[in-house]
Amino acid sequence: MFLRTALLVLRKDFAIEIKSYEIFATTLFFAVGCVLVFAFALVKEGQAPPDSAAAILWIALLFAGTLALGRTFERERYGETIRALLLAPAPRPAIYVGKLLGILCLLGLTEVLLVPLIALLFAAPLLARLTLLLPLLVCGTVGFAAVGTLFAAMLMRARTRDVMLPILLYPMTIPVIIAGVRGTSALLASPPDEPTAIMWLTILLCFDVVFVTLSLWTFEPLMTE
Amino acid sequence: MDFDSVRLTDVSRHFGRRRALSKLSLTLNAGDIVGLLGPNGAGKSTLIGVLATLVAASGGEVRYGQFTARERGAELRQRIGLLAHELHLYAELTARQNLAFFAALYGLDHNPDHPESSHSATGAALERAGLADRADDQVLGFSRGMRQRLGLERALLHHPRLVLLDEPFTGLDDRSVGMVSARLRALAAGGAIVLVATHDLDLADGLVTRVALMREGRLLSDEPAASGLRARYRSVVGSGA
Amino acid sequence: MKKMFIPLAVLTAAMFAYAPVAIANAPYESTMLLIQKIFYFHVPAWMAMYAGIAVCGIASGIYLFKGRPAADRLAVAAAELIVLFGAIGLVTGPLWGRKAWGVWWQWDARLTMALLLELVFIAYLLVRAYGGPGSDKLAAAVGIFGMAVSPFVYVSVNIWRTVHPLNTVVPTLKAGMFGPFWFCAMAFLLLFTLLLTLRMNLAEEQAMLDDLYLADEE
Numbered sequence: 001m002f003l004r005t006a007l008l009v010l011r012k013d014f015a016i017e018i019k020s021y022e023i024f025a026t027t028l029f030f031a032v033g034c035v036l037v038f039a040f041a042l043v044k045e046g047q048a049p050p051d052s053a054a055a056i057l058w059i060a061l062l063f064a065g066t067l068a069l070g071r072t073f074e075r076e077r078y079g080e081t082i083r084a085l086l087l088a089p090a091p092r093p094a095i096y097v098g099k100l101l102g103i104l105c106l107l108g109l110t111e112v113l114l115v116p117l118i119a120l121l122f123a124a125p126l127l128a129r130l131t132l133l134l135p136l137l138v139c140g141t142v143g144f145a146a147v148g149t150l151f152a153a154m155l156m157r158a159r160t161r162d163v164m165l166p167i168l169l170y171p172m173t174i175p176v177i178i179a180g181v182r183g184t185s186a187l188l189a190s191p192p193d194e195p196t197a198i199m200w201l202t203i204l205l206c207f208d209v210v211f212v213t214l215s216l217w218t219f220e221p222l223m224t225e
Numbered sequence: 226m227d228f229d230s231v232r233l234t235d236v237s238r239h240f241g242r243r244r245a246l247s248k249l250s251l252t253l254n255a256g257d258i259v260g261l262l263g264p265n266g267a268g269k270s271t272l273i274g275v276l277a278t279l280v281a282a283s284g285g286e287v288r289y290g291q292f293t294a295r296e297r298g299a300e301l302r303q304r305i306g307l308l309a310h311e312l313h314l315y316a317e318l319t320a321r322q323n324l325a326f327f328a329a330l331y332g333l334d335h336n337p338d339h340p341e342s343s344h345s346a347t348g349a350a351l352e353r354a355g356l357a358d359r360a361d362d363q364v365l366g367f368s369r370g371m372r373q374r375l376g377l378e379r380a381l382l383h384h385p386r387l388v389l390l391d392e393p394f395t396g397l398d399d400r401s402v403g404m405v406s407a408r409l410r411a412l413a414a415g416g417a418i419v420l421v422a423t424h425d426l427d428l429a430d431g432l433v434t435r436v437a438l439m440r441e442g443r444l445l446s447d448e449p450a451a452s453g454l455r456a457r458y459r460s461v462v463g464s465g466a
Numbered sequence: 467m468k469k470m471f472i473p474l475a476v477l478t479a480a481m482f483a484y485a486p487v488a489i490a491n492a493p494y495e496s497t498m499l500l501i502q503k504i505f506y507f508h509v510p511a512w513m514a515m516y517a518g519i520a521v522c523g524i525a526s527g528i529y530l531f532k533g534r535p536a537a538d539r540l541a542v543a544a545a546e547l548i549v550l551f552g553a554i555g556l557v558t559g560p561l562w563g564r565k566a567w568g569v570w571w572q573w574d575a576r577l578t579m580a581l582l583l584e585l586v587f588i589a590y591l592l593v594r595a596y597g598g599p600g601s602d603k604l605a606a607a608v609g610i611f612g613m614a615v616s617p618f619v620y621v622s623v624n625i626w627r628t629v630h631p632l633n634t635v636v637p638t639l640k641a642g643m644f645g646p647f648w649f650c651a652m653a654f655l656l657l658f659t660l661l662l663t664l665r666m667n668l669a670e671e672q673a674m675l676d677d678l679y680l681a682d683e684e
Contacts, residue, residue, distance in 0.1 A: 001299070001332075005330065008326065008329050008330055012315070012318075012326050015318060015322060015326075016315060016317045016318060019317050019318075019363075020317070075315075075317075078316060079311050079312055079313055079314050079315065079316060080309065080311035080312075080313055081313050081314070081315055083277075083279055083307070083309065083311070083313060084307075084313035084327070084379075085330075086279055087277060087278075087279065087302050087305065087307055088302065088330045088331070089299050089300065089301075089302045089303035089330075089331060089332070090299055090330075091298075091299055092298075224278075224279065224280070224281050225274065225279060225280045225281065
């Protein structure tokens with residue numbers, strides 16, 4: 001019942017999204033825009049400062065992710081369909097999981113675009129290091145999305161939700177940023193510093209476990225008025 | 226699990242300094258169509274929220290049969306249907322997709338009690354809503370009345386025991402009102418507990434079997450329906466103060 | 467809690483009155499001399515801040531899952547004190563750093579960690595103020611998550627900084643320093659408890675006022 005409900009919510013969000021691709025297209029291009037802003041700000045005489053590729057990747061994800069989170073829950077506010085979801089005869093955290101999976105898919109697709117783009121613009125051998133970069137990206141995205149989905153859901157009824165989400169989310173997810181950027185940087189070093197990357201990966205994994213659990217636990221009390 | 230009555234005992238709910246519900250006690254029985262009447266701000270929507278397990282009460286208790294929502298949350302929700310002002314429909318999806326989603330959510334394709342496939346449940350619901358020819362159009366383009374009819378069918382899709390309706394007649398033309406009223410009577414006759422919050426006293430007059438009058442979070446009166454509802458309302462609730 | 471207020475206030479005042487004496491009498495640290503003595507207030511401020519984080523996190527958890535209003539009042543009081551004592555630490559830290567190493571801020575692990583947690587709990591207060599209806603539960607979630615993120619902040623910031631190790635913040639303590647240090651630590655923790663009590667009393671009275679308003683409408 002739990003998994004079924006989560007997958008139904010995911011499928012429903014897909015069904016809505018494929019009608020217009022609105023959130024998908026705009027999030028993608030926002031992320032690209034972010035990367036370009038950083039490029040123009042940082043590149044001097046054709047060279048970006050060392051390690052900037054790693055930083056830009058994660059920052060672009062952070063900003064794009066924050067916007068995407070706000071907008072996926074905006075969909076549930078119209079027509080108050082979140083109430084209908086909460087009325088479903090399934091454990092309420094299943095709704096959280098469904099939404100989380102949706103955000104992960106969206107951010108995953110954004111990463112598929114961003115990684116090659118950044119590798120190209122900043123001459124960073126990201127694609128050569130995929131075996132460790134991929135788990136790093138996955139775990140980092142899960143950590144960010146886990147906390148983000150919960151906060152976006154709970155802020156749905158607040159009037160100041162647009163600005164409150166980053167205010168709450170950014171300090172809370174700094175450990176993810178640190179781990180992601182430093183781990184990616186380690187992989188971009190020559191030769192790639194794999195033990196360091198694996199260490200940061202472990203930290204991200206622990207973060208994911210703790211915060212997904214905490215979110216599942218607190219979702220229902222937070223969503224009941 | 227099932228139940229044939231819902232009992233509220235001293236239910237209170239406040240938001241900061243505003244008291245939305247004040248020690249409200251009420252029993253709803255199967256077969257009743259209860260009209261929840263009162264001026265704006267009386268607490269009708271909050272009461273419906275509490276009954277739907279979406280709003281937690283700050284005091285008092287709600288029992289569905291013998292169980293409280295805390296004990297049996299998910300199973301309980303299988304037996305509750307809600308139509309609120311906002312209608313709970315996804316604007317970007319078609320009518321059919323909306324109903325199919327909620328049918329799957331309520332397990333209508335897996336439910337042993339109602340061995341209809343969700344496909345036929347959806348089709349039947351579309352027929353009843355009079356929207357069979359618009360089934361594959363986006364809800365975004367529907368009029369208020371069409372959305373209201375679709376929303377009602379969505380709420381009733383899973384044959385709930387407790388039917389909660391907040392202003393179900395808004396935007397409906399005369400024929401639709403008649404159809405919806407007949408539908409509610411049939412539901413009650415089939416053993417459902419129907420609670421209708423409405424401002425339309427004339428409509429309520431012929432339809433409801435019991436009347437619950439509220440003002441400022443308090444239940445002023447809970448009585449069997451008799452003729453002359455408007456006069457009764459005015460005398461109990463007051464007409465402007 | 468109310469009964470303990472006066473004796474607690476007297477004791478705390480006395481300890482803070484004596485503290486400068488104790489600090490002045492403590493031996494000088496070898497490299498930093500007089501400047502190092504800011505440490506007697508700086509570190510206890512952190513200790514009060516972390517005590518606050520633990521209190522806020524646990525109280526928030528109790529409020530979110532059990533709904534006890536007293537837990538919510540405790541969480542707010544603790545959050546305000548986290549921001550207060552955190553601010554003390556974040557001001558004394560750079561003051562020390564400026565004199566000791568010549569720079570106001572060098573991303574020292576402990577200061578950075580405190581800055582992050584300070585931001586989290588400022589966010590707690592912002593949610594309470596601007597979160598709209600139900601903001602007490604939203605803030606409770608921030609409190610719980612804030613407490614949960616503390617170990618991760620500690621680990622990640624520490625590793626982040628020790629790749630390029632710089633001078634450690636806390637020098638090794640000489641024998642004569644333990645006394646004044648623990649004295650000041652006690653004083654700060656007592657001050658924390660005192661302010662917590664005061665703030666909780668205030669919150670309780672506001673709640674009583676709200677209850678009277680509510681009762682009045684019946």
